Each structure stands twice: as C-alpha cells, then as structure tokens.
Amino acid sequence: MPELSLGADAAAVNALRSAVMRLSRRIKHQRVDESLSPTEMSVLGTLARCGTATPGELARKEHVQPPSMTRIVAMLEAKGLVRLEPHPDDRRQKVVMQTEQAEEMLEESRRKRNVWLAELASGLDEDEWEALRAAAPVLEKLAHL
Template identity: 65%
Template sequence: MGGRISEDDLATVTTLRASVMRLARRLRHQRVEHTLSSTEMQVLATLSRTGPATPGELARQEHVQPPSMTRIIALLEDKGLVRRDPHPQDRRQVLVIATEPAAEILEQSRRLRDAWLADLVGELTEEEWALVRSAAPVLERLAQL
C-alpha cells in the first residue's frame, strides 16, 4: 500500500483490529477443559506447528524473555506435555518436544473451535461467506508479517 493512509483506510484498520481481537477472544473461550494457560497452549501450538525447538527459539517466537519461557517449559514438562531431549548438534542445548498428550489436547481444542466457528459462519449469507473465503489468505499473510 505504502504512503500515507487515508481516513477511510484508517477507519477500516481500526474496525479490522477490533473485530479480529473480539473474534480471537471468543475463539479462546471455546476450549477444551484443561488446566493450561493461554500462554501454555500457545507454546504447545507453536511446537506443533514448527516442531522441536530450543527454549531460546521458543522465547523468540512467543515474544517472551528466556527466563519466562524456561518457567513455561517446566510447567508443561511437569504436566507431561513436553519433554526435553539433548540437541543433536549442540550438547549445551536441549530441544523441547511436544508429547502425544499435548497433540491430543491441541487436536481436541482445534476441533471444538473449528466446529464453533463453522456454526457461526453458517449464519453468513453466501456473499458474505465468499468474501470471508477470499479474505482468509490475506488475513493469514497479515498474521505472518
């Protein structure tokens, strides 16, 4: 887009931000009953998406300080949801790996959220759903920038 943003575009940005935040909050409430914090769930989701990672890599990906990530990993390890394995190339490092119970929690949570969102989408008109379908890749790109 570049350059100066118009007042109309700024209003759209504001609406988009508020709407995405409300929808994300509502999605967070559609979760499987468990004792995990949203941060712990996010770390498990990151491990599921990216595979094994060092604590430092996880801290960078989750935008938290390394000591905070160390505490989160310890909590997840105590719950049997991650394990620490020796790093294959650097013996000073460990790799954090999600366990099978973690994968089951994530899958159950995704199914529940997808079902909730599918019900919600069922309330849209065909035209609105077509717009959402075409906007989804753009929203994904924004989330990756």
C-alpha cells in the same frame, strides 16, 4: 502494493482491528484444557508448527524472556505435554518437543474451535460467507508479515 494512509483508511483499519481482536478472544475461549494459559497453548502450537526448539528459540518466537520460557516449559513438562531431549549438536542445551498427549489435545482443541466457528458462520448469508472465504488467505498473510 498500495500504500495505505491511516487517515483515509482509519475507520476500516479500526474496524478490522476491533473485529479481529474480538473474534480472537472468543475463539481462545473455545479450549479443551482450561488449565493451560493462552501462552502455554501458544507454545504448544509453535512446537506443532515448527517442530522441536530450544527454550531460547521458543522464547524468541513467543516474544517472552528466556526465564519465563524456562518456567513455561517446566509446567508443560510436568503436565506431560512436552519432553526435553539432549540437543543433537550442543550438549549444554536441551530441545523441547511436544508429546503425543499434546498432539491429541491440540487436535481436539482445533476440532472444537472449528465446530464453534462453523456454527457461528452458519448465521452468514452466501455473500458474507463468500467474502469471508476470500478474506481468509489475506488474513493469513497479515498474520505472518
């Protein structure tokens, strides 16, 4: 892998950061349920990707303090989006799992965001669209490093 020098690539890194941040903010506004915070949506997304988790595991994955996660889980439970079940191995703990209502809401949210992004991308020419298709796996890799 080539080592990037921020000096030589500072403009490209700055442009990439700025574009990704702006696009991310715009995508986040394409929500189905406006009553959920971005953090609550993120927790639901994590549960959808990773399956059940303890509140402590969710706190680590979401980079929040455990007491904050306890409050988030309680709010999501009150809205019927998650449920707490006994931990299969440790009776002192609970595991958090999303409900069918959460799955449906996340699917509708994905659909809405995909439609919005497709409409936005329809303004690109074929070369731009091809470059974007080629960049998607690279951006995905960066998101998970």
